[in-house]
Amino acid sequence: MAIATDDILVPRSLEVLKQGQAASGAFVASPNFPTYRYAWLRDGAFCAHALDLCGETEAGTAFHAWVGRSIEEHRPMIEHAIARIGDGDPPPPEEMPPARYTLDGALEQPDDEPWPNFQVDGYGMWLWALAEHIGGPAAVASRPTIELVAEYVRATAPLMSFSCWEEFDGGEHASTLGAAIAGLEAAARLLDEPRWVNEADAVRARLLGRFVREGRFMRGAADERVDGSLLWLGVPFAVLPLDDSRLEATVEAVRHHLYRPGGGVYRYCGDTYYGGGEWILLACSLGWYEAVRGNDDAVGPIRDWVRSQAHTNGDLPEQVSDHVQAPEMVAPWVAQWGAVATPLLWSHAMYLIMESAASE
Numbered sequence: 076m077a078i079a080t081d082d083i084l085v086p087r088s089l090e091v092l093k094q095g096q097a098a099s100g101a102f103v104a105s106p107n108f109p110t111y112r113y114a115w116l117r118d119g120a121f122c123a124h125a126l127d128l129c130g131e132t133e134a135g136t137a138f139h140a141w142v143g144r145s146i147e148e149h150r151p152m153i154e155h156a157i158a159r160i161g162d163g164d165p166p167p168p169e170e171m172p173p174a175r176y177t178l179d180g181a182l183e184q185p186d187d188e189p190w191p192n193f194q195v196d197g198y199g200m201w202l203w204a205l206a207e208h209i210g211g212p213a214a215v216a217s218r219p220t221i222e223l224v225a226e227y228v229r230a231t232a233p234l235m236s237f238s239c240w241e242e243f244d245g246g247e248h249a250s251t252l253g254a255a256i257a258g259l260e261a262a263a264r265l266l267d268e269p270r271w272v273n274e275a276d277a278v279r280a281r282l283l284g285r286f287v288r289e290g291r292f293m294r295g296a297a298d299e300r301v302d303g304s305l306l307w308l309g310v311p312f313a314v315l316p317l318d319d320s321r322l323e324a325t326v327e328a329v330r331h332h333l334y335r336p337g338g339g340v341y342r343y344c345g346d347t348y349y350g351g352g353e354w355i356l357l358a359c360s361l362g363w364y365e366a367v368r369g370n371d372d373a374v375g376p377i378r379d380w381v382r383s384q385a386h387t388n389g390d391l392p393e394q395v396s397d398h399v400q401a402p403e404m405v406a407p408w409v410a411q412w413g414a415v416a417t418p419l420l421w422s423h424a425m426y427l428i429m430e431s432a433a434s435e
């Protein structure tokens with residue numbers, strides 16, 4: 076990718092991603108934030124994609140190989156979940172395959188803080204990133220592994236689960252369905268089996284039937300609010316053509332309600348996590364969308380803001396607390412888990428992805 080060489084945030088971002096990749100191939104979410112010492116499939120999929128775009132395809136391969144091994148190690152659990160869902164008796168959330176694994180691909184220890192691990196978007200995102208992987212996805216994960224994950228995504232798409240923000244919030248989330256659609260379409264390409272396109276279409280019908288109101292997507296089937304994660308329905312998940320009016324209206328709602336011009340992007344109105352500040356990775360998601368749509372003028376201010384948020388060593392935080400929605404909620408989170416996670420690998424990944432899109 077031909078991105079600006081005078082930008083020190085590019086090499087620093089590559090360094091953060093590579094230093095945060097364990098020998099196993101897993102990416103730690105944040106090396107300095109104890110609660111994030113795990114490897115999320117969601118964060119990792121974007122880290123691998125960013126490294127691919129920067130020509131670091133071996134790092135991407137190592138990640139995908141780690142996911143493949145971790146999935147196979149938990150095959151009985153995943154097959155059991157699929158079978159029970161098929162019987163109309165899904166396992167309880169805490170017995171479902173997790174959103175995050177240890178860096179060795181194990182489940183969390185029973186004495187770890189309980190985590191809302193039943194999130195399925197990461198499995199779809201992994202299939203998407205695998206299909207995008209430059210350098211021969213077929214060699215990285217076996218057909219049976221890809222089939223198993225696609226079956227799991229298909230089976231869980233209709234279930235209530237936690238969101239990409241790890242919150243239940245009604246249990247039905249448009250961005251999770253978007254990830255499922257992208258993942259199932261990726262499986263169709265990886266396996267060369269059109270039946271997965273049909274499965275993606277079934278999820279799309281559910282998304283369009285239940286999550287669109289007044290011409291735009293809502294974050295939940297019964298939650299009209301806009302959410303930064305809805306950006307991914309367009310870029311990269313392309314659940315509809317990018318000029319579809321429902322997608323365009325959704326992005327416009329993000330710009331209007333969640334983007335602070337000259338600043339970043341909030342997750343959603345009413346967010347209180349660390350006060351509910353502006354998220355770097357969402358600002359970059361908006362910048363990515365704008366770049367793909369050719370709205371070059373819109374990318375510059377986002378890029379400038381993201382760069383200005385880097386700490387002196389170039390590290391990017393998860394979120395920025397200068398203009399939080401709930402100031403009284405900053406201190407309680409800092410007391411509970413420490414300062415905002417920095418560096419957050421996913422923030423750096425999204426920065427690289429945005430810059431790559433902007434340079435095309």
Ligand code: BGC
Nearest residue numbers: 104111115117118239240241
């Ligand atoms: C975010 C998730 C993310 C995790 C690890 C959470 O606070 O809500 O989207 O996967 O952190 O970075």
